[in-house]
Amino acid sequence: DIQMTQSPPSLSASVGDRVTITCRASQTISTYLNWYQQKPGKPPKLLIYVTSSLQSGAPSRFSGSASATDFTLTISSLQPEDSATYYCQQSYDIPWTFGQGTKVEIK
Amino acid sequence: EVQLVESGGDLVQPGGSLRLSCVVSGFTVNNKDMTWVRQAPGKGLEWVSVIYTRGETKYADSVKGRFTISRDKAMNTLYLEMNSLKSEDTALYYCVKYDDCSGGSCYSYGWFDLWGQGTLVTVSS
Numbered sequence: 001d002i003q004m005t006q007s008p009p010s011l012s013a014s015v016g017d018r019v020t021i022t023c024r025a026s027q028t029i030s031t032y033l034n035w036y037q038q039k040p041g042k043p044p045k046l047l048i049y050v051t052s053s054l055q056s057g058a059p060s061r062f063s064g065s066a067s068a069t070d071f072t073l074t075i076s077s078l079q080p081e082d083s084a085t086y087y088c089q090q091s092y093d094i095p096w097t098f099g100q101g102t103k104v105e106i107k
Numbered sequence: 108e109v110q111l112v113e114s115g116g117d118l119v120q121p122g123g124s125l126r127l128s129c130v131v132s133g134f135t136v137n138n139k140d141m142t143w144v145r146q147a148p149g150k151g152l153e154w155v156s157v158i159y160t161r162g163e164t165k166y167a168d169s170v171k172g173r174f175t176i177s178r179d180k181a182m183n184t185l186y187l188e189m190n191s192l193k194s195e196d197t198a199l200y201y202c203v204k205y206d207d208c209s210g211g212s213c214y215s216y217g218w219f220d221l222w223g224q225g226t227l228v229t230v231s232s
Contacts, residue, residue, distance in 0.1 A: 034218040043201055044201075
């Protein structure tokens with residue numbers, strides 16, 4: 001199985017800060033990496049698909065990038081409504097696997 | 108409106124069985140790849156099963172041989188039949204649409220783009 005390792009597990013940042021979350025795949029997954037946002041008591045919501053494509057309706061402050069097997073989700077200017085847990089997920093091979101999640105809190 | 112509505116979650120004893128349903132609105136269940144993803148209380152996300160448009164099914168090793176995914180076109184509903192339930196199956200089960208095309212572009216592999224609200228399965232004596 002492909003292991004997805006996310007870091008950090010949690011972070012606290014101020015409104016307006018630039019925030020970066022990293023996800024490392026245990027083997028090549030090409031560009032087949034997706035990012036989801038989950039708020040408490042709600043289902044996850046797709047933010048970014050195939051590394052860097054912004055899902056319709058997702059704010060443009062969210063972006064994704066990659067370098068080999070390292071993938072990054074960036075929030076360019078953190079907003080109060082971005083308080084949530086973020087998950088990466090690979091769709092390159094079954095079983096499809098998720099990272100452990102990164103909880104983002106607002107200072 | 109495009110939506111997924113799950114039901115069927117319950118408290119069940121270890122070794123018991125349960126069938127989850129997911130009523131699909133806004134598209135035909137047979138025309139999209141559909142999956143189940145679960146989340147144990149306070150934990151992360153775990154993919155469980157997929158049924159492709161061509162009818163092929165795949166399962167996570169943790170449920171293989173115990174769970175069966177299926178669909179009914181007439182009812183426009185996705186199902187997950189769960190047998191020999193274990194305490195570690197306790198989770199919120201999400202019905203999720205999988206897609207690999209967006210904005211006119213299609214890819215070899217896709218993403219989970221539409222989620223239901225989930226139905227809670229608790230396995231305990």
